[in-house]
Amino acid sequence: MLRMALIPVGLAAMLALASAPRPANADEPSCTAPRELIEDEPRLPKLAERLKRHLPVVVIVIGGASTAGSAPDNSYPYFLEIALRRRHPGVQINVFNRGIGREVAAQMEARFAKDVLPYQPTLVVWETGTVDAVRNEDVNDFVDTLTQGIDSVTAHNSEIMLMDMQYNPGTASVINFEPYLAALHQTAQLQDVYMFQRFDLMKYWSEAGVFNFIDVPREKRISLAREFYECLGERLAEAIDFAAR
């Protein structure tokens, strides 16, 4: 039964690979990142076990507008699925995108019961913090919400990974991300949760000249987003594999 199911998945993965405009090569130098930006200490033993035993894996990515992307096939969770399937050819891997724009962490956490837990995900990736920073939400409440969300996922026998905000040099002077970044990172550390450092990664790419997030001509914006989501999906898959080694 299981083996039967694997064949179309493998085919789909191969097709996806073949049809990608710029085949995402894991070693493509343009969007690699230093190890310390990808690797974190906490492990994902349940995911590792399922990957090893070739059991189906469900990944749910919940987050805001940057998770939703500009279209279902133009978002980092979409490219994450492609990357994970390529990295694990024998495993049935499905990534579901539960990104909705303009939500604070508490609104996302309230959606867990409906959008996340019923699917019995192996792994939940929670991207959050942007709208909380934009709206100056109480940092203490933000930490409580993160802790609650983490607890409810682990209580349902799933594993969780956190992802912080997007970096943009043009917004940092009007949005104060710092306390929320600190809250996310500290909470991840205290709760022993893997932290995917999107903010620092994008900052690195921006400073290394891999991506220019500021001066983007109007007509290039969609294609920039696509290239960036592809790179981000690839690096996230790398981080997930590292945690599930």
Add this chain to the structure above:
Amino acid sequence: MAETPPRVPRDLRLDFFRGLSLIFIFIDHIPENALAYFTLRSVAFNDAAEVFIFISGYTAALVYGQSLAEKGALFATAQIYRRVWQLYVAHIFLFVIFTAEVSYAILVLQNPMYSDEMGVADFLQEPHLAIIRALTLSFQPTFLDILPLYIVLLASFPVVLILLERQRYLPLALSALGYALTLTHGWAFHTRPSHEVWFFNPLAWQFLFVIGATAGYARGSGRPSFPDPPWVARVAIAVSVVIAVINFSWTLHWIYDPFPPLFAKALWNYSIDKTNLAPLRLFSFLVLAIATVHVVRPDSPLLRARWAWFVIICGRQSLYVFCLGILLSVLGHFLLADISGGIATQIAVNLVGLATMIGFAALLEWFKGAARRPGGVPPASVPSTPSE
């Protein structure tokens, strides 16, 4: 026109540490600034905000307490409200700057990748509401959250002052009760109509302001404020050192991951709540304050050092330097983000900002001094501002 000389000799430490806190606030407010690793928050659970609010309470009681004693409650209240008005105007000015910055940021944000971040410009959709919210202090985006606290604290200060005159520990007792109830009941100041909470909860922060005021009033009236046996100073110094070591380990951990953060699991959660002046932050500040007044005496050579004068004048012109500092940190970050965030640029932005603050303070000092001297600028054209 001339201000009555204070009955008590001026304590230069007030100016010095307030100046230092303004400099730290400027540095801390530039995000991703390497110099921010070297400010107070790296060695204490509190940061410069506590120092600023405490000293503001202290000097408010010193200056307006004197007015109250000499010219009565009505005059003191009027004097306080002149200050509140200045703060209010400064706040509105900063709001205009912020609006200009957001308008500029929109150019960058019109990118499908940044639709959540675009929320920062939502208030521009309804400018009429935004302006009313700014005028009623209920619009508090980044960097516009400190002045509203200061305004509310000063606006309610006449009551504190009158109570201080009656019974000098009564405001402190009431204030402590208010702080305790705020922490236990989760009382908060909400902005309308969006129901966000104020970043600095005045119901909690008033306690620190009143602690400062109680000490300042006692000094102004020439009576010792709090009992002060010698062992208190020794304990305070020892505890401050322990706190500094713990906090510095967190800072090191932040820079260099493998370094272990000491007691992070036990303490971090109790120090994060700046909104409600977390008890650990308050404790850390009070201990540090006691240690500092014993280590740095009023006649300390530190205060007579040449460089100290630059800090002291910043503290003396605190309102102007404070507003200028906020403005400069916003501009500074804008430059860092737009040009390059390299360490050389960071140091340059910090230095230029500090030089501007100090230069401006020096200009104000000269101007006030010249206005008082005969033959200088006609005094009538210069507003006399108490050095509160």
